Amino acid sequence: MPSKPAAKTVAPKSASTGHNLARLTDLYRMMVRIRAFEETALEAHKTGEIPGPLHVSIGQEGVATGVCANLSREDRITSNHRGHGHALAKGAESGRMFLELFGREGGYCGGKGGSLHIADFSVGMLGANGVVSGGIPIAVGAAQGLKMLKSKAIAVCFFGDGAINRGPFLEGLNWAALYKLPVLFVCEDNGVAAFTATATVTAGPGVLARAESLGVAGMSVDGNNVIAVDAAAAQLVAEVRAGAGPRLLHAKTYRWTGHTSTDVAAWRDPKDVAAGKATCPIARLKATLVERGATDADAIVAQAATEMAQGRAAAKAAPWPQPSTAFDDVQDVGAVRFG
Amino acid sequence: MPSKPAAKTVAPKSASTGHNLARLTDLYRMMVRIRAFEETALEAHKTGEIPGPLHVSIGQEGVATGVCANLSREDRITSNHRGHGHALAKGAESGRMFLELFGREGGYCGGKGGSLHIADFSVGMLGANGVVSGGIPIAVGAAQGLKMLKSKAIAVCFFGDGAINRGPFLEGLNWAALYKLPVLFVCEDNGVAAFTATATVTAGPGVLARAESLGVAGMSVDGNNVIAVDAAAAQLVAEVRAGAGPRLLHAKTYRWTGHTSTDVAAWRDPKDVAAGKATCPIARLKATLVERGATDADAIVAQAATEMAQGRAAAKAAPWPQPSTAFDDVQDVGAVRFG
Amino acid sequence: MPKSSTIEVTLNEAGRLAALQEMRRDPRVWVLGEDVARGGLWGQYRGFLEEFGPERVVSTPISESTIMGAGLGAALVGTRPIIEMRIFDFVMCAMDELVNQIAKIRYMFGGQARPAVVVRMPHGMWRNSAAQHSQMLESWFVHLPGVIVVAPSSCEDEAGLLVSAIRSDDPVLFFDPKDLWPLSGTMPAGEIAPIPFGKARQLQSGKDLTIVTWSAIVPKVSEAATLLAKQGVHADVLDLRTLWPWDEAAVVASVKKTKRLLVVHESVEVGGFGAEIVARVIDQLGPSNVKVAKRLGAPRLPIPFSPPLENQIRVTTDKIVAAGLAVAKAG
Amino acid sequence: MPKSSTIEVTLNEAGRLAALQEMRRDPRVWVLGEDVARGGLWGQYRGFLEEFGPERVVSTPISESTIMGAGLGAALVGTRPIIEMRIFDFVMCAMDELVNQIAKIRYMFGGQARPAVVVRMPHGMWRNSAAQHSQMLESWFVHLPGVIVVAPSSCEDEAGLLVSAIRSDDPVLFFDPKDLWPLSGTMPAGEIAPIPFGKARQLQSGKDLTIVTWSAIVPKVSEAATLLAKQGVHADVLDLRTLWPWDEAAVVASVKKTKRLLVVHESVEVGGFGAEIVARVIDQLGPSNVKVAKRLGAPRLPIPFSPPLENQIRVTTDKIVAAGLAVAKAG
Numbered sequence A, B: 001m002p003s004k005p006a007a008k009t010v011a012p013k014s015a016s017t018g019h020n021l022a023r024l025t026d027l028y029r030m031m032v033r034i035r036a037f038e039e040t041a042l043e044a045h046k047t048g049e050i051p052g053p054l055h056v057s058i059g060q061e062g063v064a065t066g067v068c069a070n071l072s073r074e075d076r077i078t079s080n081h082r083g084h085g086h087a088l089a090k091g092a093e094s095g096r097m098f099l100e101l102f103g104r105e106g107g108y109c110g111g112k113g114g115s116l117h118i119a120d121f122s123v124g125m126l127g128a129n130g131v132v133s134g135g136i137p138i139a140v141g142a143a144q145g146l147k148m149l150k151s152k153a154i155a156v157c158f159f160g161d162g163a164i165n166r167g168p169f170l171e172g173l174n175w176a177a178l179y180k181l182p183v184l185f186v187c188e189d190n191g192v193a194a195f196t197a198t199a200t201v202t203a204g205p206g207v208l209a210r211a212e213s214l215g216v217a218g219m220s221v222d223g224n225n226v227i228a229v230d231a232a233a234a235q236l237v238a239e240v241r242a243g244a245g246p247r248l249l250h251a252k253t254y255r256w257t258g259h260t261s262t263d264v265a266a267w268r269d270p271k272d273v274a275a276g277k278a279t280c281p282i283a284r285l286k287a288t289l290v291e292r293g294a295t296d297a298d299a300i301v302a303q304a305a306t307e308m309a310q311g312r313a314a315a316k317a318a319p320w321p322q323p324s325t326a327f328d329d330v331q332d333v334g335a336v337r338f339g
Numbered sequence C, D: 001m002p003k004s005s006t007i008e009v010t011l012n013e014a015g016r017l018a019a020l021q022e023m024r025r026d027p028r029v030w031v032l033g034e035d036v037a038r039g040g041l042w043g044q045y046r047g048f049l050e051e052f053g054p055e056r057v058v059s060t061p062i063s064e065s066t067i068m069g070a071g072l073g074a075a076l077v078g079t080r081p082i083i084e085m086r087i088f089d090f091v092m093c094a095m096d097e098l099v100n101q102i103a104k105i106r107y108m109f110g111g112q113a114r115p116a117v118v119v120r121m122p123h124g125m126w127r128n129s130a131a132q133h134s135q136m137l138e139s140w141f142v143h144l145p146g147v148i149v150v151a152p153s154s155c156e157d158e159a160g161l162l163v164s165a166i167r168s169d170d171p172v173l174f175f176d177p178k179d180l181w182p183l184s185g186t187m188p189a190g191e192i193a194p195i196p197f198g199k200a201r202q203l204q205s206g207k208d209l210t211i212v213t214w215s216a217i218v219p220k221v222s223e224a225a226t227l228l229a230k231q232g233v234h235a236d237v238l239d240l241r242t243l244w245p246w247d248e249a250a251v252v253a254s255v256k257k258t259k260r261l262l263v264v265h266e267s268v269e270v271g272g273f274g275a276e277i278v279a280r281v282i283d284q285l286g287p288s289n290v291k292v293a294k295r296l297g298a299p300r301l302p303i304p305f306s307p308p309l310e311n312q313i314r315v316t317t318d319k320i321v322a323a324g325l326a327v328a329k330a331g
């Protein structure tokens, strides 16, 4: 199984090439909306408006944004436990997402999933997943199904650097390469898995070498440079869509917060945290926008803040799901109505 | 995690270097005994003396023999579904093995395991395994335990080329490299997995590249040249024992028979089968022995034939286990005696 | 061909014909699993590659997690996979994909998706294949919300229930009784009609006791019931055929008549589905309306290899007859 | 310290102290699992790394199959691992290693080896964690030969049963009740004595009905029993503490007295361990000696996220009281 092009690092195209201001602005708007959604969700979790576990991706917005900017509505994505950004970037509505996180009627999953299972099948977001690597075989199978159905759509599989130490990573990549499936694997490498630095539990030269050894060509990119992510994703998505088989994008990024909203990640060195935050993909793109003469950056931030504040308020005001809906959507034959 | 030495192919040392006639004769005797054991077992399975599924390794004797020739009794091995050769090479007695395959009293597992679960813990053979890749995490854990206990012993893990497409391969190698465990992985590559050519279900450059990508250095060797296997194993076992961490030996070999004793593998090209048999490790070593002036090759074959004929006859004559022993060795607390 | 006419088949062939019919009927149906392009380990897909090609008859790597998970993913985009697991015990390598994903996806996502997969899992004791190739854990999946559990024992049911399974929009766990692959029987000629889930099949009728059973042990139960009849003990024998949903109404009605219940299954008695049946019957009829309720299953042991050991722990016709007599005479 | 004196702890701390004691007592005992070097997800190993070092407190990759399988391998060479699985649902990623290997190795190899492992699996509903982080499937393992199944609900039992588990030469599946981690209670000061497996704890006594229960739901059952007593309905309340072996004798003796059985568990009622209890009691006493035998568990649904939905399907004190009254008055 040839696995060219050999893994390599894509240099971020300078903003002037290929990226017109409109696209940069769109990328900026999406990152800002993801940031605003999750900061709002963190607030709402603190006050108890949002129950259950909450995993935010603050600092990582560049990856979901840059990759999904290259997808169509028909394309499918699978996500992991940190799926808000993936959902928004794929086109999910913040309002219905808030309703779901709040466990209210009208949420994407009718309140049955919450943050950990955020999904919007209508835009091809096949779901966050509570199991690390859980999305890998699903994405591979989705790609196999799409190929079988002669669809032009592809599948994209988002997972973290902690996921590459579970068996499904090997099985899924081997499988995708074998059947030359239209799937792009995206490893969001924030250097941590829960409370452990992934470098301390991951042997070998890294995810690209693992992918190569399984017949999947890949690239590394600075995940906090959304222009570079957009460029790399554009190339890989084009190759995948053209039928070249699977590809892997390794995006280095940084997560500002702890593992969950209640984890302060006290074990991290404050110096590293500061350095990590300094690479903020939003701040970096804003600088480029300003340099390119854009004037609406602050307005975009304000709009996003309003959008999310309204979403939060609407969710808080929304009715709870009817208790009897707990019995819906298990299975048609053999369904139970009551205990 | 550095994974030097880089994967490479070891050239078979010429028989004159390092291999005195006594050692060559020992290697020959072991291969001949394995062959005789399995040919006898095949016979006994045809007649119904041996019940249940039977997987033989005829043609692959060079790998188990060459590797185990470098192990001490304290070293541990795990095996797969094709474990007769591994057991014999590690020092198990053919007589008690026959008793087990026949399901008789006095068999290694008291008749509870049969061929698929052949094991002799007294010589460090931690068991054949009915689950492909099942032995990988066990071997890795055994190595971790041995290291923890400050033992000089190492673990060796035998598996087939079909096993490298299951998750435990990735998890186990990453784990072994991470903790620098004293374990040697041995991939017996006979080109097939059940009724499928492994090349048609395995993507990427191969097992060595996979191991490298997980921080495990390895070597390829002609598994049907037992002298080469012995030399390669000697080097890798020495490195592992010295605390260098895990290593992988990739041994190309050929299986003469079908997947199970009842599978004729009609799908294989007769030309390939002929070519495969032509690489018989026993015939090749015999030629070397004769060239080196050995005169006892035929006597060794005759002795092995006698040993196995006696083992078979003894097993056939042996009593069945007491039915009540079916209730033994489940668990001490919470054991049941009857239905 | 007249609907009345029937054909002679083995259970294996019955399943093959059912899958064949459904793959011809619906181009979205496909099969994946190890060696399926060569007809599958049990030959239950003989000729499929030739007719449907490698895109719909996919021989896979030994990657159970992905066989299960990829089947799920492919279902989420609108195909209808038959996920062939070869031998049930290997499903243990794919439990996250089955238990945490397939069984929960429809509910967890509020009905946004329904994974229309059939997971075929040949199970049970089979010619001394020992602890890792003989397990029956079907009761586990009755306890698992989100799945339909099917366990046929006859050629006709293997075919008709497999058709229903392939047409189901919810996941179906289909336990092929591997010891019965060679069982010969008849099935209606021509189009194989789907058999609805949740309807037991009455094999014999009698007033003295009710015997409830399913899967590979059914032929032995029939044999035992015939022997019991010779001794003047007449049993209602119900083959449940599907464990979830299961035909509680038929079982309760029968026990209401006989007042005596015996559940027979090949799997371990402790924590087996027989316990659920006893508990429901007692719950529905009230203890005072039942004279005796017993179960006959395997003792809580892994399956040993050696024939006399396997025989010692296995449910046999003799044991069923003895249990039937005890239940008929008790109280 | 006098044996009589006790200390105040949480259930989480009780478990921590038990593991700490055993790791001090036996150098072959060690713990492996994700984040355990940082004290574990639940802090149940706080301070272990500092005291025992990284060789005995092993933070692992996210590799559940290998966490389970490596624990087994290490046990086969004479160490005694505590295999920490973080949250029960993730055990689905390691079922081959648990079901096909750990549970069968002693038997399959004719007693040549005994894997002395403890598998800790915090389970159950916990603050709206939805379908993939709330499952209770403890009944599955009662049906699985080769393992001991422990499900404590009090600080004292968490400690004493964990000590017994770590000292067991056979594999023990230890279900920490994660919703009860903060539960405060007392335990004997000083050396933690092992609590034998298979002995139920009587929490309340009464003649009107027998309530059998275990794990996270126990505090609610106690509360309900107290409310029932206020209404003049007095229950024998038995916390089984271990499900295999389980204290059948105590349960049968109690029902013999009360003639009324109610089993309460948080897990799904269909196919739950309650069914086995009902079936055994009916088997042992005969239906005619039991007036009523009922179960109260969750309906057959995955666990939903939203509080009102979770509350709708969850076993609550009100539901237990209602069920208790119904059982007390029935027949």
Ligand SMILES: Cc1ncc(C[n+]2csc(CCOP(=O)(O)OP(=O)(O)O)c2C)c(N)n1
Binding pocket: A081, A082, A130, A131, A132, A133, A159, A160, A161, A162, A163, A190, A192, A193, A194, A259, D034, D062, D064, D086, D090, D093
């Ligand atoms: C199979 C499995 N094991 C463990 C967990 C608990 N867990 C949830 S997220 C997480 C860390 C994942 O790290 P990574 O994949 O790098 O994603 P990140 O949190 O860094 O975005 C762990 C261990 C889980 N959800 N699933």
Ligand SMILES: Cc1ncc(C[n+]2csc(CCOP(=O)(O)OP(=O)(O)O)c2C)c(N)n1
Binding pocket: B081, B082, B130, B131, B132, B133, B159, B160, B161, B162, B163, B190, B192, B193, B194, B259, C034, C062, C064, C086, C090, C093
């Ligand atoms: C997890 C699992 N899947 C499938 C099987 C069925 N099976 C037994 S051996 C085998 C082929 C293994 O091939 P390989 O590892 O190359 O060993 P070989 O038979 O060639 O010696 C298969 C698919 C199994 N035992 N375990």
Ligand SMILES: [Mg+2]
Binding pocket: A160, A161, A162, A188, A189, A190, A191, A192, A193, A194, A198
């Ligand atoms: Mg990470």
Ligand SMILES: [Mg+2]
Binding pocket: B160, B161, B162, B188, B189, B190, B191, B192, B193, B194, B198
């Ligand atoms: Mg092979």
